[in-house]
Amino acid sequence: MTADAVRVPVSLGERSYDIVIGDGLLADAGSLFRAVLPKARAAIVTDVNLANRHLPALEKAFLAAGVEASAIVIPPGESSKSFEVFELVVDQMIGGRYERGDAVVALGGGVVGDLSGFVAGVVRRGMRFVQIPTSLLAQVDSSVGGKTGINVRHGKNLVGVFHQPDLVIADTGVLDTLSEREFRAGYAEVAKYGLIDDPDFFAFLEANWREVFAGGPARGHAIAVSCRSKAAIVARDERETGDRALLNLGHTFGHALEAATGYSSARLVHGEAIAIGMVLAHDFSVRMNLMGPEDAVRVRRHFETVGLPTRLDQVPGGLPDADGLMTLIAQDKKVARGALTFILSRGVGRSFIARDVPPEAVRHFLAGELGAA
Amino acid sequence: MTADAVRVPVSLGERSYDIVIGDGLLADAGSLFRAVLPKARAAIVTDVNLANRHLPALEKAFLAAGVEASAIVIPPGESSKSFEVFELVVDQMIGGRYERGDAVVALGGGVVGDLSGFVAGVVRRGMRFVQIPTSLLAQVDSSVGGKTGINVRHGKNLVGVFHQPDLVIADTGVLDTLSEREFRAGYAEVAKYGLIDDPDFFAFLEANWREVFAGGPARGHAIAVSCRSKAAIVARDERETGDRALLNLGHTFGHALEAATGYSSARLVHGEAIAIGMVLAHDFSVRMNLMGPEDAVRVRRHFETVGLPTRLDQVPGGLPDADGLMTLIAQDKKVARGALTFILSRGVGRSFIARDVPPEAVRHFLAGELGAA
Numbered sequence: 001m002t003a004d005a006v007r008v009p010v011s012l013g014e015r016s017y018d019i020v021i022g023d024g025l026l027a028d029a030g031s032l033f034r035a036v037l038p039k040a041r042a043a044i045v046t047d048v049n050l051a052n053r054h055l056p057a058l059e060k061a062f063l064a065a066g067v068e069a070s071a072i073v074i075p076p077g078e079s080s081k082s083f084e085v086f087e088l089v090v091d092q093m094i095g096g097r098y099e100r101g102d103a104v105v106a107l108g109g110g111v112v113g114d115l116s117g118f119v120a121g122v123v124r125r126g127m128r129f130v131q132i133p134t135s136l137l138a139q140v141d142s143s144v145g146g147k148t149g150i151n152v153r154h155g156k157n158l159v160g161v162f163h164q165p166d167l168v169i170a171d172t173g174v175l176d177t178l179s180e181r182e183f184r185a186g187y188a189e190v191a192k193y194g195l196i197d198d199p200d201f202f203a204f205l206e207a208n209w210r211e212v213f214a215g216g217p218a219r220g221h222a223i224a225v226s227c228r229s230k231a232a233i234v235a236r237d238e239r240e241t242g243d244r245a246l247l248n249l250g251h252t253f254g255h256a257l258e259a260a261t262g263y264s265s266a267r268l269v270h271g272e273a274i275a276i277g278m279v280l281a282h283d284f285s286v287r288m289n290l291m292g293p294e295d296a297v298r299v300r301r302h303f304e305t306v307g308l309p310t311r312l313d314q315v316p317g318g319l320p321d322a323d324g325l326m327t328l329i330a331q332d333k334k335v336a337r338g339a340l341t342f343i344l345s346r347g348v349g350r351s352f353i354a355r356d357v358p359p360e361a362v363r364h365f366l367a368g369e370l371g372a373a
Numbered sequence: 374m375t376a377d378a379v380r381v382p383v384s385l386g387e388r389s390y391d392i393v394i395g396d397g398l399l400a401d402a403g404s405l406f407r408a409v410l411p412k413a414r415a416a417i418v419t420d421v422n423l424a425n426r427h428l429p430a431l432e433k434a435f436l437a438a439g440v441e442a443s444a445i446v447i448p449p450g451e452s453s454k455s456f457e458v459f460e461l462v463v464d465q466m467i468g469g470r471y472e473r474g475d476a477v478v479a480l481g482g483g484v485v486g487d488l489s490g491f492v493a494g495v496v497r498r499g500m501r502f503v504q505i506p507t508s509l510l511a512q513v514d515s516s517v518g519g520k521t522g523i524n525v526r527h528g529k530n531l532v533g534v535f536h537q538p539d540l541v542i543a544d545t546g547v548l549d550t551l552s553e554r555e556f557r558a559g560y561a562e563v564a565k566y567g568l569i570d571d572p573d574f575f576a577f578l579e580a581n582w583r584e585v586f587a588g589g590p591a592r593g594h595a596i597a598v599s600c601r602s603k604a605a606i607v608a609r610d611e612r613e614t615g616d617r618a619l620l621n622l623g624h625t626f627g628h629a630l631e632a633a634t635g636y637s638s639a640r641l642v643h644g645e646a647i648a649i650g651m652v653l654a655h656d657f658s659v660r661m662n663l664m665g666p667e668d669a670v671r672v673r674r675h676f677e678t679v680g681l682p683t684r685l686d687q688v689p690g691g692l693p694d695a696d697g698l699m700t701l702i703a704q705d706k707k708v709a710r711g712a713l714t715f716i717l718s719r720g721v722g723r724s725f726i727a728r729d730v731p732p733e734a735v736r737h738f739l740a741g742e743l744g745a746a
């Protein structure tokens with residue numbers, strides 16, 4: 001294994017596992033896999049983009065370690081998180097005679113991870129599962145915590161299971177082939193961990209974001225800190241009944257924006273939506289007299305600096321009015337029985353779960369933001 | 374609640390729940406539901422046969438207890454355990470705005486229970502779940518233990534999750550509208566609990582089977598003993614990694630027969646298949662010198678007496694030869710890495726898990742049985 005690899009343990013009792021993070025780790029994937037699953041076969045699920053770029057290296061590593069592997073390649077993009085592709089991959093998994101002790105190996109971004117984790121969770125009522133996240137978002141967010149799922153016509157991620165992986169291998173070097181836009185979108189989730197409860201990390205990012213984008217030790221550090229942060233929250237609340245909601249900072253607004261743009265990644269990708277959402281969450285917190293304006297300005301400025309959108313008028317193609325956005329917010333799955341739960345903040349690194357936020361206050365705030373555009 | 378209702382606890386830590394058993398319990402379903410899930414809405418899933426017979430009584434009971442309920446009606450029969458019906462019910466569940474805290478309520482046999490348990494397990498990554506089993510098989514077997522799932526073209530129950538119910542309500546009176554053939558098939562699973570590890574219960578059944586078929590206290594007793602027996606095994610081994618395999622007594626042969634008859638219930642229903650399977654398992658145990666012939670004769674005679682099939686030549690439409698049956702056995706999901714695991718017996722109530730049974734011995738035995746036909 002590369003000398004400088006870092007292990008972040010995710011402590012979930014008998015479902016505990018490690019996230020291994022390092023530059024060039026794909027070459028060690030075979031031995032890492034074998035150490036955790038000595039006898040399992042590997043059913044790799046990946047998308048076309050990864051199949052062309054990194055699948056050969058993974059297959060080579062598996063071959064070298066004597067791991068029997070085959071690959072199922074799905075189309076790239078959010079539309080693969082569908083019943084149709086789900087059924088197709090399940091069918092191939094069973095047709096390939098994979099058993100409970102064998103592993104589904106997700107090589108890809110969050111789409112591949114969410115879909116194949118769901119497959120691993122239900123084939124023979126649960127197979128082993130290994131994540132090899134290849135997008136920044138997947139390395140710091142979607143591959144950690146065991147949430148899996150697909151989309152239905154009523155909304156995103158509404159169908160799935162909690163199914164923890166047995167191992168996560170994050171090769172920070174594979175991010176070099178990720179598009180600048182996708183990297184930046186994933187970076188919004190990295191910054192989120194600073195904003196939730198780690199002001200020092202946010203300050204580190206303000207000072208070192210160029211190095212994180214460029215690659216090398218600063219990138220590895222940022223990913224490790226992010227994983228540690230998510231792992232701690234997940235360990236406290238595996239099934240999202242409490243604290244885990246903090247991870248939704250910026251997401252209630254963000255999801256509404258994604259819905260408003262028809263989940264068209266041409267218009268807005270998830271990280272861009274939540275970048276705007278996090279800025280809105282802080283501005284709204286200022287409006288609610290929860291914090292002074294200085295920290296909200298810091299948040300907005302940092303996202304501007306790295307090239308993320310921060311304002312509603314930056315969403316291409318226009319948006320519905322405040323009432324329209326409120327309807328989308330109410331439809332978001334995080335709304336329980338009519339009460340609005342938001343993640344608000346008392347300052348950088350001081351986020352908290354606010355229950356019973358008055359919908360009227362949110363509507364007024366959004367009307368103002370839209371008017372300002 | 375009816376005075377003579379019996380509660381069988383299923384002890385699974387924080388996933389523990391009760392099976393409530395009694396004649397006429399459907400009328401109390403509303404208050405039983407409320408006691409466990411004080412604020413949940415109920416999304417009833419049922420099939421056409423039950424919708425005509427028992428759904429009105431359930432809706433009345435829910436109304437009386439102030440439980441908001443609506444019903445999704447699926448076609449009856451095994452073919453509803455499909456991706457297609459699964460997707461349809463999931464879609465209606467989400468369209469109906471049911472949340473995590475709401476309950477899917479399965480009113481029906483094992484088909485309705487398995488399908489809707491899977492739906493409950495994956496909608497919003499897990500909703501509450503209540504089983505109201507209406508077939509004998511469902512009351513003593515499929516509604517207890519948390520296994521859910523659907524069939525795929527490669528085989529039965531290959532896709533699903535473990536998702537424990539919050540409550541099981543077994544109204545022994547609703548079995549009066551079950552067809553004689555379905556009742557008898559379910560009875561095979563009742564007798565199975567005696568054969569696994571309870572010789573006294575098997576003796577009780579030999580003496581009292583007519584009363585069990587007729588209804589009343591003997592039926593309630595047989596169902597309660599069966600549930601207690603399954604609950605104990607499930608509590609020891611929730612995820613079927615060990616002891617729970619005992620529940621597969623007769624099932625390796627039985628599944629092969631179901632596959633050989635194309636899962637056509639016109640030819641063979643599950644309970645008939647495993648009745649033959651249990652007789653074969655005991656006869657094969659005699660052949661393997663594990664037990665003397667007397668107990669095997671007892672098993673065969675009791676099944677004959679109640680009108681269950683016991684011989685391969687009773688399967689309408691003919692069967693493949695021994696090699697063909699062996700292929701089907703090898704395809705059964707309980708086969709791990711080529712080794713044959715069978716549930717064999719040392720006598721009535723003395724079943725055990727036999728690993729590494731020589732396939733050649735099974736093939737010879739089956740060839741003999743087929744030849745004898």
Ligand SMILES: NC(=O)c1ccc[n+]([C@@H]2O[C@H](COP(=O)([O-])OP(=O)(O)OC[C@H]3O[C@@H](n4cnc5c(N)ncnc54)[C@H](O)[C@@H]3O)[C@@H](O)[C@H]2O)c1
Pocket residue numbers: 047049050053076077078081108109110111112114134135136137138141142143144145146147148156157174175176177178179182270
């Ligand atoms: N399960 C969770 O907890 C969780 C958390 C956050 C997000 N998500 C989900 O994650 C998904 C978004 O993930 P994503 O942003 O990774 O999307 P994605 O998987 O679609 O990846 C984005 C694009 O980048 C490509 N790509 C990925 N890695 C690459 C690489 N190394 N080189 C070149 N191209 C590469 C992909 O092919 C794709 O076209 C959403 O569906 C979201 O719902 C899940």
Ligand SMILES: NC(=O)c1ccc[n+]([C@@H]2O[C@H](COP(=O)([O-])OP(=O)(O)OC[C@H]3O[C@@H](n4cnc5c(N)ncnc54)[C@H](O)[C@@H]3O)[C@@H](O)[C@H]2O)c1
Pocket residue numbers: 420421422423426449450451454481482483484485487507508509510511514515516517518519520521529530547548549550551552555643
């Ligand atoms: N999850 C488990 O642990 C488990 C265990 C054993 C079997 N199963 C599954 O259970 C299924 C078989 O269950 P089943 O035998 O109940 O089949 P089923 O649900 O198809 O019911 C049999 C028939 O009886 C009808 N019926 C049910 N209750 C009735 C009533 N009270 N009055 C009139 N008609 C009634 C049904 O409409 C159906 O036509 C199979 O799919 C099998 O795989 C699951």
Ligand SMILES: [Zn+2]
Pocket residue numbers: 141189251270274
């Ligand atoms: Zn996110």
Ligand SMILES: [Zn+2]
Pocket residue numbers: 514562624643647
């Ligand atoms: Zn059975």
